[in-house]
Amino acid sequence: MTRYVGSKWKKTAALMRERELSEYVPETAQLSKSSLHSLLRKYEMVYVKPVVGMHGNGVMRVERTTAGYQFQSQDRIRSFTHFDDMYRSILVQTRKKRYLVQKGIRLLKHNGRRFDIRVMAQYSPNRQWETTGIIGRVAAKNRIVTNFHGGGKLVAASRLLAEHTNYVYPKLHSLSKLGVKAGKAMQQAFPGVYEIGLDVALDQSLRLWILEVNTSPDPYVFKKLPDKTIFKRIMRYAKMYPKKRA
Structure with missing residues (x-):
């Protein structure tokens, strides 16, 4: 049956084992007092995320400032x-759950709001x-996460990229290739994974950075795209897979 992998730490480790993918992964460590202090000194800004x-939910943006932290x-x-x-x-916020600390990427913005890109990759009928x-996913005002469920807005990736580069289609091609490589890596590390959402x-x-891999991505965000064939193909592929299990 289709496999769900909840641990961000295990998925990050799987990406890091692949030479072609490791360069896209921001430095990541399990959260501790020393790891947070070290990465803050190195990068000035980091993200703290729950392992599961x-x-x-639970994501924090941590920064060194002129006045402290x-x-x-x-x-x-x-x-x-x-x-x-x-x-x-921060420990009060984590409620004794396991967390990661990751080098902070200063995201590009659309109308003053941070955005990232969701790449859907699937194992096709051709195997x-x-x-x-x-x-594209644009964060809600004053929010640090771009998730649609957290109030974010869905925008065509080409439109967002066009605001920052004249090389939109080469960048989309790079994103597409990254999705395929990450899909292969996840399936190799976790047999039974057939689709991923790459943030x-x-x-x-x-420069492209892989923030996270979701092995149970929401296909319905793609229903928002003008090209309806994209969503139909995603759903057609998804119906081939066995029923999801934890």
Whole structure:
């Protein structure tokens, strides 16, 4: 049956084992006082995420500032003079669940709001991985996550990219190739995975970064695209797969 992999840590490790994918993965570690302090010193801004979680729930953006430190959860920002005080506050938010800390990518923006790209890749009837959909996700105002379920807006990826580059189609092609490579890696690491949703960020230099892999992606976001054949193909492929199981 179709396999669901919940652990972000295990999925990140699977990507890191593949030479062609590891360069796209931001540095990631299991959350501890020392790992958070180290990555903050190195990158100034990081994201803290639950190892198991969906729809951006529990994600925090943590930064070093001129006055000390701050972190944002949903639309609330908390500021601190000392690292230890901030870390204790973060631990309250994590509620003793396992978390990761990841190098922060400063996302491109659309109308002042951060966006990333969701790439849908599926195992096709021809027994090959294929990227079947690409769509942009724009964060709600003052939010740090782009998820549609968290108030984000779905926008055609080509439209978002066109605001930042003249090379839209080469960039879409790169995203498509990345989806296929990630799909193969997930299936190799976790037999029984037949489809993935790849969340990809673009930084200020238009470099691609894999933020996360979802092995149970929501196909209905692609229903928002003007080209209705994309959603129909996604659903046709999905119906071939065995019923999902945990």
